[in-house]
Each structure stands twice: as structure tokens, then as C-alpha cells.
Amino acid sequence: MRRADRTDPRRACRRRRRAASRRPRERLSASDQSKLLRVSALRIERDGPLLRITLARPERRNAFDAELIRELTEAFSDVGDARAVVLAGDGESFCAGADVDWQRSAIDLSYDENVEDALRLYRMLATIDSCPAPVVARVQGYALGGGSGLVCCTDVAVAAPAAVFGFSEVKLGIVPAVISPFVFPRIGTAAARRFFLTGERFDAETALRIGLVHQLAADLDASVDSLVGELLSAGPEATRAAKRLIRERPDGERAARLAAKLRTSPEGQEGLRAFLDKRPAAWRSGSSS
Structure with a gap:
């Protein structure tokens, strides 16, 4: 009878599970931990006094959704003793505004739910705007709607010559109300009157002229690194x-x-x-x- 118990597959399975539970858990290597971090909507890297925060949804042109908004709010809520922060976007675009699926889910929200949804976005923008360390935006590709609003929350913005900007909300029958407190001080009322009302897209030269960005650079990384060097010299x-x-x-x-x-x-x-x-x-x- 005892011999039969030893060969019982169910008992053997339980013994293996108990043995496995007693084994020490393997610690993840730094490279494995890095791979796990990449699963999130952000990639956060510390390089000495510099903190790099990168929107990591390139397949969605780094468009906002609830998760990205939450992670950005958390990341900028505590930058520690970083002396400069570079905000960038993975892939071909900086941030193409609101994610289509996120917008679709908002259609059925009540008025009160829409208010809370908008407040989450506002709190994220306000957290970036009030970050104690200087924030540099590295802008390429599309920076539309909330993406342009995000640029307005940074202290200095460097853009690729081919970057495209716009406050396109009116094209969707809505208004850029949540980002407006950050956009008005950046580009002024005159520029806002045109681009808020038309919803048209505009090029990097126009963004430079109206003060949305501070510099155009064919080599974004070199220009951002140079700017960071100036910040760290202070x-x-x-x-x-x-x-x-x-x-x-x-x-x-x-x-x-x-x-x-x-x-x-x-x-x-x-x-x-x-x-x-x-x-x-x-x-x-x-x-x-």
C-alpha cells in the first residue's frame, strides 16, 4: 500500500509543488528588470544627476491613455535630487495626443466621470509643470493636442525640424480646456486665438516663432545633451x-x-x-x- 502511495501521480505532484515552494527564488538580473520596466507605459532611467523619462508606447505614437497619465504623474511627483529631467518619446513621435481607444471609452462616461477624467489629466500636467528640477522636452514627429500641451509644461523644448504640432480638439467637437492653463502662458493669446479656433496643424518653424519650442535641431540628442550640460553647470x-x-x-x-x-x-x-x-x-x- 505504501509503495502504491509513492507512485500515486497526485501525491507526486503535490511533493514537487512543496519542494518548489521551498526553493529560494531567483533574483532578476539588472537586464531582466530592465525588460520588465519596458512593459510599462514609461521608461525611466537615471544617469548621474540626469533623469530621463521616456513615453514608451511607440506603437500608439505615445498617445495618452489612463495608464500613461497615471505613470507620468507618479514619475514627476518625485524626481528626487535630479538636477535635470529629459522628457522624450520612443519611436517616430513625441506624443500624438489622446489614444483612440481611451477616447472611445470616454464616450459613455457621465458628466461627473468626465470631470474626474479631465482632472486626472490636469493633475498630470500640473505635476510636470511644477517639477522642481528643470524639464527639457525632446520633440520629434507628432506633438498634437495633449502632446503640444505636454510640451508647454516643460521648461525648454528642442524640436526636430520636421516635427508637427497642433491643438486639434475643435476638429473633434471638443475644446483644449484642460491644457489651456499651460498653453496660454507659453504661446500667448494671439497664437491661441488662431490655433485653438482652427485646430490646424503647424510646423516646427511656426512652433519656434510662437514660443512653443525654443530651438530646432537636426541632431536632437546632441542639442539636448548640450542643453543639459548648460543646466548642470548652474x-x-x-x-x-x-x-x-x-x-x-x-x-x-x-x-x-x-x-x-x-x-x-x-x-x-x-x-x-x-x-x-x-x-x-x-x-x-x-x-x-
Whole structure:
């Protein structure tokens, strides 16, 4: 009877499962972990003081859906001590706006559900806009609708000469309301009157002229790297303070106090002494130029 028990396939299967559960789990290698990260809607890489956040839905031209919005919000909610962030898109396009399937699912939402859906997008844009570290957009291909809105939330945008932009919402019978608080300060009312009302697409030269992007570059990577080098050559605390200064626009007394605070800070003292001594400041020792 005991011999028969040993050969019982069900008992043997249970023994194998128990043995397997007692084996130590294999740790994923760095390369395997990297492959798992690529399954998500974003790819996040840290390179010293630089953080790279890449929209990783190239098959959808990096269009927004609920998952991408959630992941972008989380990624920009905590950039740690990064001194610069590069926001890019995988494949041929930066971001083609809203994903078609996501838009289709929104058709049946109630008014209140639409409000909450829009607020999630707004919170993502606001989180990027208020990121304490400077954010550089690397723009190629399409940057339409929310994609153009995303560019407006970055501090500096470098675009390929063939990039295409547009606020095309009115073509769909809707309006670019959620992105508008970030677009108006970037391109102004005059440009918004034309491109919000017509919904027409426009080229990179026009985007440069209206202030949507700051630079056109045939070699995007080289230009972005050069710009990042400039950012890293500045004092880390001063850079973050300068970004807050732009956002908060303090009055005379508050501005004077801010200037005094930075001048008397360890970083300010080091920067001034380095300038007078004609030597690189301490924070530049680990920066690439």
C-alpha cells in the first residue's frame, strides 16, 4: 500500500509543488528588470544627476491613455535630487495626443466621470509643470493636442525640424480646456486665438516663432545633451530657486529676500568665490558639459 502511495501521480505532484515552494527564488538580473520596466507605459532611467523619462508606447505614437497619465504623474511627483529631467518619446513621435481607444471609452462616461477624467489629466500636467528640477522636452514627429500641451509644461523644448504640432480638439467637437492653463502662458493669446479656433496643424518653424519650442535641431540628442550640460553647470539650488521664481513672480521685497537668501547660502558663497578665483564651482566637478 505504501509503495502504491509513492507512485500515486497526485501525491507526486503535490511533493514537487512543496519542494518548489521551498526553493529560494531567483533574483532578476539588472537586464531582466530592465525588460520588465519596458512593459510599462514609461521608461525611466537615471544617469548621474540626469533623469530621463521616456513615453514608451511607440506603437500608439505615445498617445495618452489612463495608464500613461497615471505613470507620468507618479514619475514627476518625485524626481528626487535630479538636477535635470529629459522628457522624450520612443519611436517616430513625441506624443500624438489622446489614444483612440481611451477616447472611445470616454464616450459613455457621465458628466461627473468626465470631470474626474479631465482632472486626472490636469493633475498630470500640473505635476510636470511644477517639477522642481528643470524639464527639457525632446520633440520629434507628432506633438498634437495633449502632446503640444505636454510640451508647454516643460521648461525648454528642442524640436526636430520636421516635427508637427497642433491643438486639434475643435476638429473633434471638443475644446483644449484642460491644457489651456499651460498653453496660454507659453504661446500667448494671439497664437491661441488662431490655433485653438482652427485646430490646424503647424510646423516646427511656426512652433519656434510662437514660443512653443525654443530651438530646432537636426541632431536632437546632441542639442539636448548640450542643453543639459548648460543646466548642470548652474548651481543645483539656484536652478530650482530660479524655476520657483518664474512660477511665483514675487514682489520687490520678497524678491530681495530671495536674492539675499541665495547669496548668503553655501552654494551662493561657493559660486561667487569660484568666479572671483577663476575656478570651476564645486558642483561642476561631477557634471558633463
